[in-house]
Amino acid sequence: MALVETKISSLFINGEWAEADSGQTESVLNPANLETISEVAYGGESEANRAIQAAKEAFPEWSEMSPRKRSRILYKAHQLIYDNIDRLAEILTTEQGKPLKEARGEIKSAASFLLWYAEEANRVYGEWIPSSQNQKRILVVPQPVGVVGAITPWNFPSSMITRKIGPALAAGCTVVLKPAPETPLSAIELVKLFEEAGLPKGVLNLVTGDAEAIGQAMLKSKDVRLITFTGSTEVGKYLMRESAEHVKKVSLELGGHAPIIVFEDAELDVAAKLTLASKYRNAGQTCICANRVYVHESVQEKFSQKLMEHVEALSVGDGLDPSTDVGPLINKQALQKVDDHLNDAITRGAEVIHGGSKWDGGMKGYFYTPTVVKNVTNDMAVMNEETFGPLLPLQTFADEEEAIAEANNTDYGLAAYIFSENLDRSLRVMEKLEYGIVGVNDVFPATAEAPFGGIKQSGVGKEGGHHGIHEFVEQKYVSIGMNK
Structure with missing residues (x-):
């Protein structure tokens, strides 16, 4: 029995599943074998506007x-995800x-x-502020922003959805969701x-299709009060600029260029194993994965040897294969970008010590192939751009100050x-690193109970923690005059 139908009504607007007005569809491909998995509705501006109107009316x-x-609804949705974990995981891997x-x-x-946000829904507290005047009382009342436009990426097509709509719904907002065109099936199943x-009609709406047209509808509508987006810095800047027209709130989780610094006093076995886990998870297609590795010169050889032992053991293939x-x-x-970064590095003097080629396995x-290069220099693209693939430089x-300067560059x-x-060094370096997230002997910092997000152009x-729900809340100040 097929995991998904060959053609899906993938628009969910005001509680109803539908096809695009035009009847047009787009194919969803399996990147492992390039076979078509399904056809989904190719919606656009008109469908997005109806979804926005439904969200407005449901708000x-x-x-x-x-x-x-x-x-209670969020608790139920949480349990349903666990009840369907095997099916959802297989759909995710396939697309x-x-x-x-x-x-x-x-x-x-x-x-x-x-x-987490089922629990946080009950903890969006206001304030009673002591007034400097006896005849006045001061309140701060948190209220939901309104309609949210949520734009999610393909690299984590399930968790990035719930990380946005969980706090939005908990806060009392309604949502129009636009998933990545490469991975709409996971979004459909979650909706x-x-x-x-038991989510009421219009509270959560899904529009698949023309990314630009759907995004434009969200930006142009005065009824969409907040845009939440995970993706490239380039697109994030565009959304920020366009949101200025109506002074929309924005919550943007953008690109990364994560450094790993391995000091001479590190536990090298742990460092090598976790560096590999960070770099090659999701084939290097994560915004927080290792993009640059700086190793103290005194332990370079030992670290490289330990790292290579783990890299050489990696198996490449179809994600549905348990091995x-x-x-x-x-x-x-994406494939071409990795190849371009590698060729640029080789041209500029880097040495490939593992991998270094495309692989099809028939x-x-x-x-x-998982690739490692050494003798890299700062003029190479891989040291300046986010590769988003399995290439590790x-x-x-020589010293702590140099490592910090290079990491922050x-x-x-x-x-x-x-x-x-x-411990002293870890705290000292942590404080000097210009990053929103710092892992100390830990490369998997993302968790529901902690705030996730970057600084500078990231x-x-x-998102996450009690901090995440406040992105979807406005603070209303109420001043009450009293007659004495």
Whole structure:
């Protein structure tokens, strides 16, 4: 039995599933074998505007519903995700490519955001501020922003959805969701589960299709009060500029260029294992994965040897194969970018110590071998741009100050990592790194209970933790005069 139908009514507007007005569809491909999985509706501006109108009309009732009632629906959706974890993971792997074991981890992560915000829905507190005047009382009342336009990426097509709509719904907002065109199937399945959980009509709407037209409808509408987006810095800047027309709120989680710093006092076995885990998870297609590795010159050889032991053991292949460690890249452009970065590095003097080529294994997919290069220099593209693929550059450093300077030498500021057994050094370096997220002997910092987000050109706002729900809330100040 097929996981999904060959053609799906993928527009969910005001509680009804529908096809595009034009009847047009687009194909969803499996990046491992380039076969068509399904056809989904190719919606556009008119469908997006109807979804926005449905969200607007649903907002008063949803926002006035007690937080406890909203939380019950989120609890139910959380449980439904767990009840369907195997099916959801297989759909995710089929359309996105990541190994099935990683897909299961992502589905669990997606569920965790709904559990967290089911609880946080009841904890959006206001304030009673002592007044400097006896005849006045001062209140701060938190209220939901309104209609939210949520634009999600293909690299984590399930968890990035719940990380946005979980806090939005918990706060009392209504949502229009536009998933990435490469991975709409995961979004469709999640929306079906919200529908089953009892979410009222119009509270959550889904529009697949023309990314530019749908995004433009969100930007042009005065009724969309907040745009939440995960994706490239270039697109994030565009959304920020266009949102200025109506002074919309924005929450942007953008590109990264994460450094890993391995100090001479690091536990090298742990550092090597976790560096590999960071770099090659999702074939290097994560915004917080290691993009540059700086190793103290005194431990370079030992670290490289330990790293290579792990890299050589990696298995490339179809994510549905349980033995696969590294699946395909998402598309041809992603594959070409990795190849371009590698060729640029080689031309400028880098040495390939593992991998270094495309791989098809007879499957026709977008595969690239896990690759490691050394002798890299700062003029190479791989040291200045986010590769978003399984290419790992190694560079040495002589002292702490040099490592910090090199790590901070970028416009990005999402995540950075330190490996050291010296607590004083770890705290000192952590404070000097210009990043929104710093991992100390830890490369998996994302979790529902903690704030996730970058600084500089890696974004604005936070997702996760109690901080995340406040992106979807406005603080209303109420001043009450009293007659004495």
